[in-house]
Amino acid sequence: MICPDREPALNALIDGELDPAASRVLAAHLGSCPGCAAGMVEMLALRGEMAALAPPASPVLAARVGAALAAEAAGVASPRPGATVAARAGRPAARRRGWKGFGRSLGGLAAGLAVAGLVLLVTGRLVRPGPSRGELVALSDAAGRLSLPLPQAPTSQGGTPARRAAGPWFRAAGVPTVPAPELAAAGFRFAGFRADLVAGHRAAVLVYRRRGGAAVALFAWSAGAGEGAHPPRRARVGERLVVYWNDGTTEFWAVGARGDGVRDFVAAYRRVA
Amino acid sequence: MRQPLDRPGRGGDPAAASERFRALALPALDAVHRLARVLTADRARADDLVQETYLRALRYFDTYQGERDIRAWLFAILRNLHREPHPPDAAPLAEADAVADPVPDPEAAAIAADRAQRLRRAIAALPEPAREVLMLREFAGLSYAAIAAELGVPEGTVMSRLARARAQLREALTP
Secondary structure (H helix, E strand, O other), rough: OOHHHHHHHHHHHHHHOOHHHHHHHHHHHHOOOHHHHHHHHHHHHHHHHHHHHOOOOHHHHHHHHHHHHHHHOOOOOOOOOOOHHHHOOHHHHHHHOOHHHHHOOOHHHHHHHHHHHHHHHHHHHOOOOOOOHHHHHHHHHHHHHHHOOOOOOOOOHHHOHHHHHHHHHHHHHHOOOOOOOOOOOHHHHEEEEEEEOOEEEEEEEEEEEEEOOEEEEEEEEEOOOOOOOOOEEEEEEEEEEEEEEEEEEEEEEEEEEOOOOOHHHHHHHHHOO | OOOOOOOOOOOOHHHHHHHHHHHHHHHHHHHHOOOOOOOHOHHHHHHHHHHHHHHHHHOHHHHHHOOOOOHHHHHHHHHHHHHOOOOOOOOOOHHHHOOOOOOOOOOHHHHHHHHHHHHHHHOOOOOHHHHHHHHHHHHHOOOOHHHHHHHHHOOOHHHHHHHHHHHHHHHHHHO
């Protein structure tokens, strides 16, 4: 249960609309209020689901809209929905297809696919099979909230996170028991672990810090039945870089700021773990 | 001739106006498409709505007020188009599915589809003022200030409507 008086501020925080002073006050409150902390996790999960509900436009649609605007500006009989080539030729049966019309126009489709092919060449990474935008947004949000004092795993005495405690703790939390290796030789210091809910998955989270301070978070959850093993792939979410791979049983997602050693981290983790 | 700043669609020849429109409106394509996909679960219908929104926007570009966020203006057009009656849907287009979201396995897909359907229904069931703020924020990506300007309400009202909308959605999705 979110404290009613904190609810607008929590919303503003996840929308990036809260000023730094108010953010610090709220972060302090989150550290001592499990209700608000859990509520915020729910709110972020909801946002991931909403992002998945409404994906960005496909290159095909972009090409189609561009072609329609060009035709309209050129004063050509505009390829509006409902005005198919067949319908213009006077076939009422085709007209009943109405809104689907433009796509059925062979000329329009060919032109659209030609432009789309060009777009795909340039932005090929957009259409490779991979994570949904919802998952990526949820991951990015999850990485973002690592800096907030959410309820997390116990630390050993003195406040140093106990790397060796991660495995048993993950097992008890019902998340994949992924290894938490020593990566100091590769320049990454172990900084903590926790469990989190990301895009509907119960995830184990490991946090490492590179010398100099930048954090890389590694999320891991059980792979779905239809997901095959694959080597690391990359995706960008705003200023964050996500490197993800699947070892056949577990999906791994490393998230960090772009240019901050995410790829080095993944190489080191996969070498040691 | 200098074109007045408050009416980007006015002045100059039609070709130049069309170019200005493309430069201003096409970057909003993702936002418009997201809004369309929330208004309708039908992928092909959403694509049609987006195209018709852009064509209508181009035709009425000379009425666009420059200080208004272009996404909010396109959203208003999209919403009006969505409310207009349209012919019954035909079979879905192969073209629209050319870049379908990856589907891991049928069972997971069914569960995800069910949740998405519940979320869609929950959004549709929101009171109009709350839904409008949620759409402008979550799918069009407008800032609180831009939403407040668009709706002519204080930012505090935007915040409280947004909080109410999200609380209601969380409530609706809790098993």
